[in-house]
Structures are given as structure tokens and as C-alpha cells.
Amino acid sequence: MKAIQRPPHASSLRRLSSLCLRRSFPRSTVRVVFSRSFTAQRSLKANSTSSTSRKHVTIVNDDGRVRWGELSAREKAARTTQQGINLVVVIAGVALTGAVVALLYTEVFSYDSKTSHFNRAADRIKRDPKCIELLGDGKKIQAFGEPSWSRWARNRVIASTTEKDRWGTEHLRMHFYVEGPLNSGVVNLHMTKKPSQDEYEYKFLALDVKAGHQRIYLENADAKKESGKGPTKMFGVRWW
Structure with a gap:
């Protein structure tokens, strides 16, 4: 017959019980001692189990x-x-x-970003009467950048360059393509910003349609100078 295995704390509790009975402790005290001992051993076992x-x-x-x-x-x-x-x-x-x-x-x-200049120039082409006469209905004119072999990336890159000359003037050059119901063409843009200026100004904005049509200028600073409307020279110095 196999021996019945008892918990390790059973023997200690039994000895404590007999000792308490010998000394005639009240039963309530015995219960409290048993309860505290059992709770302590239980919490110790739980802590050891959780830690491991x-x-x-x-x-x-x-x-x-x-x-x-x-x-x-x-x-x-x-x-x-x-x-x-x-x-x-x-x-x-x-x-x-x-x-x-x-x-x-x-x-x-940004107001001076290349995308903003592109959008403003394209809007001017779509509203100009001479451009509409050559390209067709302004609402149907499309403006786009460099053509691409991919249909999904078609006409997205806008060709542009930015440089500064020895006088500190910034030059923005850009060209893009326009297409309408009647014709298609190329728009060339040149803008400058002097050190004393906060924004770019047009040097020229022109539309070139296929051969047989004259270039259309929407802005031409050089022509204004030649007609006397632009900056003048005095004592060999250009005054703006």
C-alpha cells in the first residue's frame, strides 16, 4: 500500500496544534496562527512560481x-x-x-516655386486672345512638361533652370508644352529677380507654335526697353 503524501506544511501545523493544545491556548488563537502560517506559505509559493x-x-x-x-x-x-x-x-x-x-x-x-510660376504662365496662355486664336478654346488647352514614354508618368517633368549671374541677379528659365483643339506649341519663360527685389519679374513669356506662325509675346522686357518704356541709361549707368 502506498503511503499517503501530505503537504510539507501539514506536519509543522500538526506539531504546532499539539503544542498549542498542551499549553491550553484558546482555539481562536490556534486558528489565527494556522491561518497566518498557511497564508505566508501560500504567498511565498506564489511569488516563487511567478518569478520563475x-x-x-x-x-x-x-x-x-x-x-x-x-x-x-x-x-x-x-x-x-x-x-x-x-x-x-x-x-x-x-x-x-x-x-x-x-x-x-x-x-x-510657395509663391516663388517653379510649380507656381508654371501654373500662372499656363493660365495666362489660356486667357490670352492671340493664344486662343491659334490653339483653340482656352478651357480645352492643356499645359504639361517634358513628354515621357510611360503613359502613367506622361508629361510630368517641367524643364527649368535657376542660376545667379555675377551681379547677384537670379535667372529662372523654363519651357513647357501646350496643346489645344487647333494647334500645339511650346512656351518659353524667362524671369529675373535682382538682389533688391523680393519676387521674380518677367523678362519674357512667349508662345511658339509650329512653323508658319509668328511668336506670340505675352511679356517682353527687351521690347519695352527699346520702345522707351523700360529702364533708361544716364552717364553710362542703367537706372531701374
């Missing part, structure tokens, strides 16, 4: 559930490293987002 059952905290599996005070020195180092990496990722994301926003503003939304 939880996973070792690493950089990969740390989810923050284990309290800082329960971590070992190596686990604390792992959590610190993980939080440091997360902070670096957040800072890099914020910096990248700021760079993208700045680039979009400079290239698209």
Missing part, C-alpha cells in the same frame, strides 16, 4: 508589463536600450516629416 514563470525581458520582447523594480540589472539595460531606440526613431520621423513639408512648400506651395 515570467519570461526574461529583452530588447525584443519587452512590452512594459513587468515593473521596473522587478527587473534584473541586465533587463533594466535592455529596457533602457529599447526606449532609447524608440526615441531615436521618433526624432528621425519628426525630422523627416519636417524635411518633406519644407520641400513641398518650396517646390509646390
Whole structure:
């Protein structure tokens, strides 16, 4: 017959019970002692089980559930490293987002961006009576950049250059294509901005249609100078 295995604390409780009975302790005191002893052993067993059952905290599996005070020195180092990496990722994301926003503003939304100059020049072509006469209905005129072999990326790149001369004047040159119901053509744009100016001004804006049609100038600063409407010279110096 197999011996009945009793819990390890049963014998100690039995000895304590007999001792209490010998000394004639009240039964209520005995119950309190038994209860406290059993609770202490139960909590000790639970703590030992929880400490051995939880996973070792690493950089990969740390989810923050284990309290800082329960971590070992190596686990604390792992959590610190993980939080440091997360902070670096957040800072890099914020910096990248700021760079993208700045680039979009400079290239698209700014008043002096190339996209803005392109849109304003295209609108002037669509509203000009001479251009409408050659190209057709202004509402049906399309403006686009350099052609592409891809149908999905067709006519997206706008050819333009920006440079500064020895006097500090910035030059913006651009050309794009227009197409209407009657004809198609090329628009050439040249704008300048002197050091004393805040915005670009037109040097010329012209539309060239296929052979047989004269160039149409919407802006021509050189012609204004020749007609006396532009800057004049005095004592060999040009005055703006």
C-alpha cells in the first residue's frame, strides 16, 4: 500500500496544534496562527512560481508589463536600450516629416516655386486672345512638361533652370508644352529677380507654335526697353 503524501506544511501545523493544545491556548488563537502560517506559505509559493514563470525581458520582447523594480540589472539595460531606440526613431520621423513639408512648400506651395510660376504662365496662355486664336478654346488647352514614354508618368517633368549671374541677379528659365483643339506649341519663360527685389519679374513669356506662325509675346522686357518704356541709361549707368 502506498503511503499517503501530505503537504510539507501539514506536519509543522500538526506539531504546532499539539503544542498549542498542551499549553491550553484558546482555539481562536490556534486558528489565527494556522491561518497566518498557511497564508505566508501560500504567498511565498506564489511569488516563487511567478518569478520563475515570467519570461526574461529583452530588447525584443519587452512590452512594459513587468515593473521596473522587478527587473534584473541586465533587463533594466535592455529596457533602457529599447526606449532609447524608440526615441531615436521618433526624432528621425519628426525630422523627416519636417524635411518633406519644407520641400513641398518650396517646390509646390510657395509663391516663388517653379510649380507656381508654371501654373500662372499656363493660365495666362489660356486667357490670352492671340493664344486662343491659334490653339483653340482656352478651357480645352492643356499645359504639361517634358513628354515621357510611360503613359502613367506622361508629361510630368517641367524643364527649368535657376542660376545667379555675377551681379547677384537670379535667372529662372523654363519651357513647357501646350496643346489645344487647333494647334500645339511650346512656351518659353524667362524671369529675373535682382538682389533688391523680393519676387521674380518677367523678362519674357512667349508662345511658339509650329512653323508658319509668328511668336506670340505675352511679356517682353527687351521690347519695352527699346520702345522707351523700360529702364533708361544716364552717364553710362542703367537706372531701374
